[in-house]
Amino acid sequence: MAFSYEFIGYLAAMLTTLSFLPQAIMTIKTRDTGSLSLGMYSMFTLGVLMWLIYGLYLRNVAIIAANAVTLVLAASILLVKVQNLLGKR
């Protein structure tokens, strides 16, 4: 029973981490960020960076790996959003 619950944990981590991949691909391809919240991607990117620091402190490979991937994806989306906002001025 414990095994199947651990599996749910791994699947949960994989889904929440990889979910940013379709968003990053869509954002980079279309460069449309009109309905993306700047507040969300600023807070989220900073939060994931802090998760990565926390994972490095704990030397927990799962936390480090998941957040390193998410950081690249979230930061890419944030970058396009900021470029669009700066371009509009």
Next chain:
Amino acid sequence: MAFSYEFIGYLAAMLTTLSFLPQAIMTIKTRDTGSLSLGMYSMFTLGVLMWLIYGLYLRNVAIIAANAVTLVLAASILLVKVQNLLGKR
């Protein structure tokens, strides 16, 4: 030293959880979901639901609380996205 690193962990969790609040408010207010990825919100909502189940299994209040909040926010955004897609047909 341990305290300050634990603090980083808490702050990281708070940031990544609450980051979905500005996005949910923006999406519900404007109902604009043009640049939101359906793939992202489908995977993310399912992932957060699985995190919640995993937290309930572990009886870990932090995992349960963070993911219950995120589930409501992510599911609200997904709902508007799906309504918009269905409305367009």
